[in-house]
Amino acid sequence: MPRMIFVNLPVTDLPRSMAFYEAVGFTNNPQFTNEQAAAMMWSDEIVVMLLRHDFWKTFTSKTIPDAHETAQVLLCLSQDSQGDVDAIVDKAVAAGGKADTTPKQDMGFMYGRSFEDPDGHIWENVWMNMGAVPEGETVAEQALA
CATH class of the missing domain: 3.10.180.10 (2,3-Dihydroxybiphenyl 1,2-Dioxygenase, domain 1)
Known part of the structure; x- marks a missing residue:
């Protein structure tokens, strides 16, 4: 398996x-x-x-948090292109979700947007072109720049 x-x-x-x-x-x-x-x-x-x-x-006996009010995790899905990132967010909105509940990201080599499902769970969606990351820098360094 x-x-x-x-x-x-x-x-x-x-x-x-x-x-x-x-x-x-x-x-x-x-x-x-x-x-x-x-x-x-x-x-x-x-x-x-x-x-x-x-x-x-x-x-679990732990309380189920209201994901519209609190966030414990940000779930992330990779996409094949910037267009696919936009398309899944558009589909989420058409199906009753909310778009861009976290900041949009466009760093050239990385593009991301998010949506919230009807229960408030946040899904980030990202496309990355690893070949476009500047030489000698990590993705983390670029994302924090």
Whole structure:
């Protein structure tokens, strides 16, 4: 089995969240989907598990934060081009999300925008041209410049 990542997100309305994620390019894996949870595939190795709040609470006793008010993580997806970054943000907005909830980034070699899903989870989207990073500098140094 390849190494995979499963990102688990609490959601208030599972059908709405499934429709949102399908609209931005995820596909549902019905083998791991029921009335409590849905497996939304970004790739064969990256799966977002959407969990109804009651089901989420079976995994942890910690309070589910309101992601519209607080942020614990920024999730990031790589894209193949700047146009793909813009396109996924446009799809998110059309499906009920919010655009550019974090600052836009355009550093020449790196371009990024974000969207928020209906539950407030932030997804950054980035395209990078590693060949355009100035010689002798790291990506981090360029991003902080």
